Amino acid sequence: MSPDTPSGTSSAEQSWTPRLIFSLASIVLLLEMLTLSYLMISMSLPSISAHFHTAQGAWLLTVFLLVGAVSSPLLGKLGDLYGKRKVMLGCIAMSAIGSLLCALAANFAMMLVGRALAGFLPPCVFLGYSLIRDVFPPKVIGLAVSIATSGLGLIAIPAPFFAGWLIDNSGFRGIFWVLAAGSVLFGCMIAASTEESSVRVRSRIDVLGAVLLGAGIGGVFVALSLGPSWGWSATSTLVYLFGGLVLIIAWAVSAGMIREPLLELRVLRRRPILLITLSSACCYGCATTLALLLPMMIMTPGALGLGYGFGVSAKGYALYQTPFGLMVVVGGALVGVLMGRRVRPRPLLLLGALLLAAAFALVAFEHHDRLLLLVFSAMAGTGTGFAYGATPNLLIEAVPPQLQASTASVVNVAQSVMSAALPVIAFAVLNNSFIATLPGGSHGAILYTEKGFQVAFLIGAAAGVIGAVLALALPRRIQQIVVSDAGEVEGTASVVAH
Structure with missing residues (x-):
């Protein structure tokens, strides 16, 4: 590691300046755009699938998550070698090119290539936090990271309505033009306001x-x-x-x-870490699957006689998405409040998985009442927020600071892979046995039977139950890994986690 002081912290007394505020705002806006991207894709999936006459629409999110998961460890090491700002700007450029390809796509294959390139945007999350840590003054790092983290939730309420308005008025291509333009704009803002990290770590790239x-x-x-x-x-x-x-x-x-492997798998030999990883991955997979299944079901016209659907527009669907996004934020905040009152993260992860399982099961059998669907969406959002908040706190209890970075990378990849895999499994089942046949055709869209959606939602419920069982299997007394001065794992130390 370079002995030089990071360029942004030349003075220990330095505090907020207009440039630092501009830098933080640029990073936060970029991370907000990532959240907006998830919402836009899930809400526009029915229209994209209908336009390209494909039953493989789930791949628009799958390839995005897969590229992000596999590239994150490599990009982290490249950031350590050559500078986090350079790597982050490169990721933003790739994402902008990918969104541009999607906006111009003449076929579904070109759309998938664009989404794969856009998958370089998720690694900007940890690159942004790392850059703040390296170049911001020590006195403001804590607040800056908190703002960047909490900023991700501010978009939860207005984003669905903006995405719905955009899709209804500009079509699905409009969302990709906005994402491309936002990438260019926020990339330029970061380039103009944020200095490069002087921290360098020698590392091999796997x-x-x-x-x-x-x-x-x-x-x-x-x-x-x-x-x-x-x-x-x-x-x-x-x-x-x-x-x-x-x-x-x-x-x-x-x-x-x-x-120096891509992922340090030795941490998964510890039973608590393996259980935390698999349980949280199930919860993350449930959240992604719900984001893809629910709009397809609700936006299908009820007049088709399939036994589901209200025929709402993308803007109308925002009403169903808002409770989920709002309760993700509330659930995450509740984790912090409850832990402040000495409630351990283990039961919160368990509760989050159970809420997700219950929400999926309820939607599977009761999807004809609009009000109930709003309640079920809020229930799933609360469970997701609990899982999001409990997982890092469990890892902090189970892993010492020396191994938290490598462990977090393994857990992040597992969560991303499950988020990509569970929708693929659900849609594989739908496409195998439950494609609906309508008199006069299906109006260009691939539609599914009511029984198919029931099975798909029950797959999500099963994943939630598995996540709950894994969380329940976590030991009440977590054996934290002990690392020697040389970085070798020596043994364990007990940490109560019940």
Whole structure:
């Protein structure tokens, strides 16, 4: 690590300046755009799927999350080697190009390429926090990071209405023009206001690990997505499925053989960390799956006689999205309040998973009443907020500071992969057995039977139940990893987590 003082902290007494405020605002706006991107894609999925006559719309989010998950560890190391600001601006540029491709896409394949490039935006979250830590004055770092973190929730209420208005008035291409323009604007603001970090860490880049992991997960996902149309016993399906599994196994083997792997898997040998990782991943997968299934069900015209749907516009759907986004923020805040009163994070993660499971199960069997759907959406949002807030606090209890960065990267990848995988599984089931056949055609859109949506929501409920069981299996007394001065794992220390 460079002994030089970071350029933004040359004076220990330095406090807020107009440039620092502008820098923080630029970073916060960029992170807000990431949240807006998730909302816009989920709300525009029905119109995109109808326009391109595809049943693979879930891949618009899957490929985005997959690229973000696999690239994050590599980009983190590149930031340590060459500067976090440079890497962050490069990610923003790639995201802008990806959104531009989506706005101009003539076919669904071009749309997927654009979304893959846009997947370089999620790593900007940890790059932004790291940059704040490196270049902001010590006196304001805590407040700056808090503002950047809480800022992610400010967009929860107005964003669905803005996204709905944009989709209804400009079509789905309008959201990608906005995302491309926002990337360029906020990238320029960061370039003009934020200095480069002087912190440098020598590190090896595990490119082979990234290729093996990304290709392996991608192969399995392709098999799950296209298996219904290819046939589950078709050669192409089996090649992608087993080829992907072989690549994933090869990655795991390589990770145990090299000194600085893409992901430090040794932390998963500890039972509490493994359980925290898998439980939180199930919750994250539930949240993403709900964001894709709910708009498709609610925005389908009820006049088609499928047994569901209200035929609302994208702007009308915002009413159903708002309780979810609002309660994610409230649930996360409640975690902080309850932990301040000595409530441990373990039961909060358990409660979050149970709320998600209950919300999915209720929507599966009761989706004809608008008011009840609002309640179920709020219930799922609360569960998601509990899971989001409890997970990092559990990791803090289970892992010492020396290993928190490497552990967080493993957990983040697991959460992203599950967020990408669960929708693929749900839509694979829908496309395999539950495509609706309507008299006179389906008006260009791929529609599903009511039974299909019930099964899809029950898949989400099962994931929530699994997450709850894993959270319940967490030991009441967590054995925190103890690390020696040389960085080696020595043993454990008890931390009460009941």
